[in-house]
Amino acid sequence: QVRLVESGGGSVQAGGSLTLACTDSPTTGMRRTMGWFRQEPGKEREGVATIITDGSSTYAESVKGRFTISVDNVKNILYLQMNSLKLEDTAMYFCAAAGGVRTFCSGGVCSASLKESDFDYWGQGTQVTVSS
Secondary structure (H helix, E strand, O other), X not given: OOEEEEEXXXXXXXXXXXXXXXXXXXXOOOOOEEEEEEEOOOOOOEEEEEEEOOOOEEEOHHHOOXXXXXXXXXXXXXXXXXXXXXXXXXXXXXXXXXXXXXXXXXXXXXXXXXXXXXXXXXXXXXXXXXXX
16 A cells, blocks of 8 residues: 655745655565645646656746755655745645656657656545745
């Protein structure tokens, strides 16, 4: 049974930074896809950043250059470093994991999927609030 637990959310002023962490239990040792999604009240959940555990990552256009996803495969922790936070980054952030490699391919280049339906396991979420 995969259990994902997020931490690191909180309140921050615009322009500030936060780092989210997601612990993953148990260890499967298999190459797979993990990611961060977010959801605002009344809106659909959207992909923020995803990573295949051997390095390939994908970012939503709205966070490129500001957010960095990484994974510690020894400690089984997924991170999301969020810099230059904007008011529109306010949302509940969810950690997600897929039971294998999930990719999308375009023009012969394949990257980690940002598609919600490709992910099998979800955390409970951690709130990020950005204020002016």
